[in-house]
Amino acid sequence: MNTRVNTYGQSSLEWTVVGSDIGPLLLAATGHGLVSVVFHADGPVRERALRQLRERLGVEPAESSSGLLAEAIRELSAYFAGELREFGLPLDWSLSGGFNRQVLRELAAGVPYGAVVGYGELARRVGQPGAAQAVGVAMGSNPLPVVVPCHRVVESDGGLGGFGGGLETKRQLLALEGVLPAPLF
Template sequence: MESEKPTTVRTAGRVEWTVVPSTLGPLLLAATERGLVSVVFHADDRVRDRALERLAGALGGELAESAEGLLAEPVRQLADYFGERRRGFAVKLDWSLVTGFNRQVLRELAERVPYGTVVGYGELARRVGQPGAAQAVGAAMGANPLPVVVPCHRVVESDGGIGGFGGGLETKRRLLALEGVLPEPLF
């Protein structure tokens, strides 16, 4: 099963973005009027600029830097999550950067795999009615525009392996350790 590439979605308005610190390094957050649309790990200047170019191309509209307005609540909730004061997110999400099977899988993940738990790629495929699509679930995790908030770090291999992660395996280990699934890394 091939994963669909998001089509260009033009917004009618503004896309707000900011870079915030986290225990994993800087995160780029972006939101539209519909909700949080993107979270990007390791958002140094180069990564930030590339991500903003991609967002401008996919969403259109005016890009504006702001940690207030549309991003105030996501910024607060992410700070609480990384400060171990929050176990889930209650922010509106804009799903316009992901479609089809990928969207179905990511919504299942966001809604039914809680903090401190993990699910296998195959199990997640079964939950969305595609029991043979474990590899496609992996592709959906790689296409997740909202990591942490849509917790793709909670998807692991059925044999106990950690699996892959777009933000890097060390980032995945640290997120799973934060949630108590793995012991804290020694180094």
Template sequence: MDNPEPRGPHLEWTVVASDIGPLLLAATPQGLVRVEFHAGPERADGMIGALVSRLGADAWRPAPGDEVLLAEPVRQLAAYFAGDLRRFELPLDWRLSSGFNREALLELDRSVPYGAVVGYGELAARAGRPGAAQAVGHAMGSNPLPLVVACHRVVENDGGIGGFGGGVETKRFLLALEGVLPQPLF
């Protein structure tokens, strides 16, 4: 789906290398709209096709270094993995999330900083729905902006690590990067 810059509503996208594998980043003029793990070529093409359909926008993949909407997200992700960024400061396009899912993700972003974790039940209470731990788990699983809206910081109420869309080893890596878990042995 590489093509010239579109003239109408558009979706700029790229795939960047990271310490956890290739990440697909997509943005609209409103802000970052999607981060996707394990973004090999087939997965990236499928994700972009779905986003184009859902958002009604033309896709544009600029040459590396020519990003317009994604220049700052790419820079901030590199700084995060280098250990130099503790909070993403990016405009976000929330159109891929709604209802309680969005409320839980916004609460996570507001109240759980770098280097901290929260249980599913505690986050449910903070989001105004005590007892909705399972709904919080669903919200985290549907997060269109992982890493930036750090759902890897949500853990089991009993201290277990819990699940993660990028895989449990990726979650462990991210929590170790933030100093929550000991660095894994390699």
């Protein structure tokens, strides 16, 4: 795990990379809460994610040392150990807005561990029944995967649909939650 703090005026942005059952995850947080989770966070992926955070939030990311990410690390570890079914982390929604934020908030609040929802059903829940494709776009823009469980959104015919972390990662997360059988090997 990487660890340091950087504060600029009122704004700070801390990050770290943690190992998980689905590979290294970059976690970033502001004083408002967890703001980003990035899959496959080795080398170039990590550097690109940090550059994007710097550009979008206007703050230089610093490796974490203040404990800002301690609870996120603890909860993610418990989730992957099968001991946590609902995240209780404060979330910073700065990287999401409008319809996407509305859909992601509904997903976080309304689709519990071990359940799935279709893209169309999620669109209906936010009052936009014809917006299944837009829900797919919202899932693809999710800055907080795993914690805001876009892996729980599937196609109406039972297909997995897409996933920013890759379909194998989506399968692993759904297997962890008991939705799909665990791979034999």
